[in-house]
Amino acid sequence: MIAKISTPLNLGSPTLAATTASFRNRLPTQMRRCIPLYVGCVVLVLFIFNLSLFRSSQQHVMMRPPFSAKEHAPPAKVRDDFPKKIWQSWKVNPLQFERKHADVARSWAEKNPEYRYEVLTDGNEMQYVEEHFGPMGFNRPDIVDFFRDLKDAIVKADLLRYLIMYAEGGLWADIDVEAIKPMSKFIPPRYDVKEIDMVVGVEIDEPDWNQHPILGPKSQSFCQWTFMCKPQQPVMMRLIEHIMTWLGDVAKNQTASISDVHLDFDQIISGTGPSAFTEAIMTEMNILxxxxxxxxxxxxxxxxxxxxxxxxxxLVLTVEAFAAGQGHSESGTHDAKAALVKHHYHASNWPGAHPRYNHPAYGEVEVCNWKDECVRKWDEDVAAFNKMSPEEQAVVVGEKERERQEKKEREEREKKEREEEDRRKEEEKKKEEMEELKRKWREEEAEAARAAKGETTTTTTANAEATKGAKKDDKKP
Known part of the structure; x- marks a missing residue:
């Protein structure tokens, strides 16, 4: 007879109880004692595993998705119009502008009173980048760190304009660009603003020289000293990331940090300037x-x-729109009907820190200003120079150096003579003004003297008449 098993489980069936008791009797006693321990371990492992999954899922929810997942994607909400914002950047705020910058900057506000005008400065640009590209903005710490590491002023200036245009959009204008016409004229009425994401103008249109070793990369480009853009356009992010990658490669090749790289004029133009700007736009055009x-x-x-x-x-405007008066590319003059802005070229002296290619004998080809005859002569001279022996080259370099020195001394003499002539004219003008003032003073003094004399005569006559009248009154009874 099988004894009834005492168990907290309600097994119910005698057959099941008998089977269980039989199975238990077959297990070793030590194993039976370890079963609760095994079960506890399994439960603990499962608990820890699920807790790990729970934490992992919580972290996934809290983290922002990487920006690369949306790389070059169109903005979530496409704007129908351009933001009414005018952006510039400079070393100091507008209250501290020099007169030449203040007059030019004022033109934008005067011609576009309905637009917000804002200037970022050396003192607040980092704060702007952190705000818009930090964790509370687009969450791009790589962009924030990159901008913070930059020390080259022109690279930062170029990058900043692209960051602003991506973040907020509107119109960008360099600090030395004057508004000739209001921005209502920038988009001809025949176009639907909803169908336009950017407004650019041709700057250099000299494709005949696109194979030139120096002028080639600069021979066809859009103007980046003035342009319009709607916010979060993929082309701006493409340009920003291009600059980061490009400068990183340059730093690697120079075995230097990003803050210590050395760049020449052409590297700036092709890496961050008009050539890079144009390439990014052309790439985006072809994607669409x-x-x-x-x-x-x-x-x-x-x-x-x-x-x-x-x-x-x-929207691509003609060269006259943003780049009139260059003397090349059929750019016309600022009096043209199509001219919208005037670039004064007086703001930054960045080419001084990033020199152009300067041939030891024939100097910079850019002085030709894209004149065909001048460029061809420069090319022929350089080609002939390259065929000379080192001794012959040294002679040519010496002659050209003397010519340049003589030209420099002549220009300095002429400048000094002009300044002396201007000084002499200014002194003559001041002398004439002083003589005119003296003449006016003499006339005023004479007039005052005449007036005083006339007043005295009138008073004397009046007194005499009064005395005479008094005497007559005395004779009356």
Missing amino acids: AEKQGEKKVVWDDFHDITESKVVSRV
């Missing part, structure tokens, strides 16, 4: 063109254009 099954966009689409055109949501 490919999606829509349209032909590839090339510079010929903008060469010698006589009126504006929209290509892949970018």
